[in-house]
Amino acid sequence: MTKTMQYEAENICERLAAYSLLAVAGGICGGYGVVSCGHTFPLAQTGNIIGMWEVLAGGDWLTALFHFMMLVFFLIGMSATVLLPEKLEKIGGKKLTYGLTLLVETLCVAACLFFPESLPGVLRVGPIFFLSELQYNIFKKCEGVATSTLFCTNNFRQLTISFWDWRKGGGQEASHRMLVYGMILLCYSVGVLISCFGMVAGRWILLPAVVLYLLLMALSVWKK
Numbered sequence: 001m002t003k004t005m006q007y008e009a010e011n012i013c014e015r016l017a018a019y020s021l022l023a024v025a026g027g028i029c030g031g032y033g034v035v036s037c038g039h040t041f042p043l044a045q046t047g048n049i050i051g052m053w054e055v056l057a058g059g060d061w062l063t064a065l066f067h068f069m070m071l072v073f074f075l076i077g078m079s080a081t082v083l084l085p086e087k088l089e090k091i092g093g094k095k096l097t098y099g100l101t102l103l104v105e106t107l108c109v110a111a112c113l114f115f116p117e118s119l120p121g122v123l124r125v126g127p128i129f130f131l132s133e134l135q136y137n138i139f140k141k142c143e144g145v146a147t148s149t150l151f152c153t154n155n156f157r158q159l160t161i162s163f164w165d166w167r168k169g170g171g172q173e174a175s176h177r178m179l180v181y182g183m184i185l186l187c188y189s190v191g192v193l194i195s196c197f198g199m200v201a202g203r204w205i206l207l208p209a210v211v212l213y214l215l216l217m218a219l220s221v222w223k224k
Contacts, residue, residue, distance in 0.1 A: 022216065028209040029195075030188075032203070037125050048129070105213045149184060
């Protein structure tokens, strides 16, 4: 048996079922930003930085400042994921780390429900920029496989590599990676579709993501 196949999750949040729900929530949040908030993708900084320089080049200093604020939120979130988990795990183990992370993520998405639609799109998804770094840097491995529940490029890359590894005789390890990457991509797409078909609901389409984060928070605390 390979190291990957021998992996035992210390917490339910490290299992494929939990990562699948995280991917659905990530797809909803990302889709909401793109579909309903002026094509703002709040789950990564590439588009945000491009948007910042685009509006700055056009002379819109205020909107450029908003984009810069999102970059600051992202950096604060990253710093928190570097400095806090070790201390939290000494106090309450991984349950505390996962539980608090999911609580903050729930509050971030819930906050967006109260932002008026008259605000610029980049501000309406501001808390999700902060959420994205927490989710990206805390939930890094699903059953021993490094993956992301927020964006797709590397997941597609790894799915393709895993497929050819499997074709070359990679066995259970390769097929396990294919399962993880394939399921995460599928669930992320489901989340995006929810946000697309529910766009008439406006910001309330984020409610399913709030429910998913609350459910995962409860499971992280009460189940191994």
